[in-house]
Amino acid sequence: MKLSILIPALDDRELLKESLPLVLTEAAVMGEEWELLVIDDTGAGALRDWLQAEFPLARCVERAVNGGFAAATLTGAEEAKGEVLCVLNPDVCIRPGFFEPLLERLEGSDVFAVAPLVLRDGEQTDESLPELVQEDGAVVIRRAAVVEPGAVAPGYEEGYPVAFALGGAFLVRRDEFMAQAGFDSLFEPFYFEDVDLCWSAWRSGRRVVVDPRAVAEHSNRGTIGAHVPKRLVRASIEKNRHLFAWKHLDGEALEAYLDGLGEELADAVASEDRERITWLTLALDQLPESLKARRRAQALPRDHSATVSTLIKSNSIRR
């Protein structure tokens, strides 16, 4: 078995009705070399019968309790039989010719993860070719460039290096994913877990690339946005932005971050901005775990070669 397609899902039947037929059509060209696992993360077995009736080719893996995206992906990876995992969100619709270029790209041993060119409403966004930069010390995600979908420009035959592969659509080797027990639970419930996974890979001298020959449309209609209050989603993003910095930043970038945080804190107090202070306190609740994660990250074989320093230093410090 070559490819295991994992789709962690809640009760997202409407989304799956749209995305699964496209996945099955594309997978069919690989003969017997694939499997499709839909991980039912409802904790209530909401999808089994429906999948059996509507998409018998999909295997339903049920979780006894709702665990979130990271935990559900790990459950799927544990159950998977393929050498390569393709993780997709239920609201991601892939375009024809999706798997072949991505699998081909992953054959390069230095490539840790590969992602398609992710569009929203046909447009390229920060998710398409993401890079990490620092603004007032904070780590933010920006779009590095705009490329032509479906083609590889000269000079980028090895794929476009990106800071991370979007968790909602990427391919990774199963053994490598399992070796680090999937995404870091520090970033629960959501956001920045994919950034952390790929950034760790970069720090170890591996590469993460986007191959624009594979294209996916991310409608951002997933369950989180529909069921979770926006301010809670924002709180999770901002909390994890801090945690990512605490885990990964070093040297000048770290100093810039800490200075920027001091300014941020002073400004939030002066302007009575309760939300910004709340985000920081939520992150501070996890300070001990984040310091442990930092130590783990620093213990990994490190390769601060040209690639990493280019990504961090040339793009990130804008103060």
Place this chain on the structure above:
Amino acid sequence: MRVCLLTHALTPHEVTGVENHTAQLAAALARAGCEVQVFAPCPLEGTWRLAQRVEERCGYEVHWLALGERRPDEEGNEPGAAEAFGRYLDRERPQLVHAQHLIGLGPLLVAEAKGRGIPFVFTAHDAWLVCEEYRLLRPDFVALDPAETDALGRVFLARKLLDRLLPGADHQGLVLERDLNDEGRALLADVLDGDPRTAGFESEEIEGMRRRAERARSARLEALRAVDLVLSPTEFLAEVLRSGGVEAPLEVEPCGIDLAPFRELERTERAPGAPLRVAFLGGVSKHKGLHDLLEAADGLEGVALRVHGTSSDRAYSERCRALAAAAGAEWCGPFTHDELPGILAATDVVVVPSKWPENAPFVIREAFAAGVPVIAADVGAMRESVRDGVDGWLYPAGDVLALRARLLQLAHGEEARTVDAPRSVEDQAAALLERYRGLAPSESERPRARLEHLEVLTRRYEAAGDMSWKELVERALDGYERLCTELSPGASSARRLTRALTTGSKLGERLAEGERARAWLGRAVDESRRSEEELDARARWQEESQSALAEQAGWLKEQLAAREREVEAVGAERDAARAEREDAREERAQVATDLELASAEARWLKGQVEFSEGEVARLESERRSAHKDLEERTRATEWLEGELAERDRRLAHAARELEDAERARDALRKESEHRREVGERTREEADWRGEVLSTREEELAEERRRSLGVEQELAEERRRRLGTEEAREHLDAEVTWLRETHDALRDEVAFLRGEVQAREEERARWAAQMESLRTQQERLLEHELWLRGELRRLLDAISGPSEELPAPDEVAERVSDAVEALGASEPEEGEG
């Protein structure tokens, strides 16, 4: 429950209806146990734009947002206001937002609350939710349909035209006809109803305004979709909102007022013969229609009109002031809400002469609370506030004559029967609290994420939300210190924070800006001090000059006194003459004024009389016409009754005829039996009966024609008198009976004809038999004669000729004997 009342303005900066109501409602909700905060914009007054300050009031807080002069964008959103409201929501965490108005703030504030999962209630006090021109009036006072964005685009163009036509005038989007000349009126008509290009607008601009109207409307409706509940104080406004495109749940919830200031109110009653005390209270704006009232009250005797209010429409306000002076009304100017009960206590009637579709003016409720009836223009939802003839009177909006007539009637004694106390704000607050509880769960019922993996974050987030501001900040600062210690022991958090405060951080920039402002203010203060010193020096110099001048003035005064004494004598004479002339002039002016007033009154009364005469003539004509119509109807009824009686009589006659026919038929039957016995007379009888029957047939045909006539008349009758259904049915039944009788008689005639036919045939048979018998008889007679001859001959042969013929029996014996004697000699056949 922590509730945020969100409003576009609040007392004391604005003092009209919604602002006062919001303050009263906040206090009432606080009394009902709510934790109330009012979020409202305020003028800058020396602070920074978008700065937020808190004011503690009796039972509630006001969170002021400094905005100053507002310049909302095309969708009605004031730049920065929504974000500032978001910051307030994050800081204070109200459990529900109840908006009173968002004009000048913008619909984006709804999204700020809904984005944070906070339930949002909106009380619409006018049509702003569905139309930027919330008065629903075009500049020419024609009604505006909120769904017609093309018309709204033209209104925007018309405002630009008015800016051009009335430079410097604060027209406020409305213009009275007399404000424009003919050309201006024509241009305005072109812009509003014709081709705006004739007024100098380019096609692009016209299209741009239309699109702007569409965008403004869409932005409002889009924001509204997220609102949990829209409340309307009246059914009228609710319908306007519904038809204007509001899809959110919409319910009617009347507004209350604070009744406390009116409870102990001591009214000063109108003294007998004293003028009627009429008051106008509120905004002096064109759409409020004060000019109508001033025109109606102009020169009215027995009416004392007082105008209380203020205006930002300066030109209109000045005109009304002049009109008030001319009409003899007292211009009292602005008033505070605290002064209102006192004003109403000395008022007999309040007039609300609005020109726009009013919703539920608070002034009406306040008047009722003080026991004062109201005269209101019958426009918008006024009918829902004022019960005509009960607690006030309605008159057609803009009908100055009708308003004048009403004031005259009231001045001469008519009074309202019942003025009930309006709804209290406490009652409204209690009803609102019920609604709030249905929309926002209490603190202990705060919604938690249903997803289990979110529970940890949700719990921690809520715990942070429950912390006091101080606790939260301390926690963040402690954590920051720990973080710096762990990650970069080289630089302490205190050093970093100090650096943040002193270098180019946002806060530093803000502080530096503050410093710059302070320096500027310092310079300004110094400058003003210098100016003050200069002014002091100038004042000293002026004082010195003044004392020199005073000395000079003393000398001059003495000179003047001498001159005055000289002039005094002449002056006394002149003053006497002048006084006389002045008295005469005043007297003449008074007479002229009286004459003019009397003439105006007479003209008006003449108009009233002519109008009344016309009304009387019209009514008389209507009465005559009605009387004539009644007579015609009576005549028609009588004729129909006669017809009915005639038909009854004819029917009775027909019945009698039929009875006679029946009796005749029985007699005929008897006659027929008798005829059967006497064959010869049967034919005559049958003929006679045939004649009788044909006569009866003719009578029946005639009766049928009459029935047809009756049917036609019945149809006519049906058309004319719907109520004679029973009579028609009765006549129908009679016609049916006549038809049946006619059919029976026809059958009977047929049967009798058959009988007659049979009798004639029988008679014919009898005649033939009689003929045959007669023939036989004749033959027998001939045979007898022949036999007698033969006998004689035989007798002669036997006994010789005899003189006498023997008797037949004797002859027969003789013949028998002779035959026997003859033996076998047989007579020839055919001879017997």
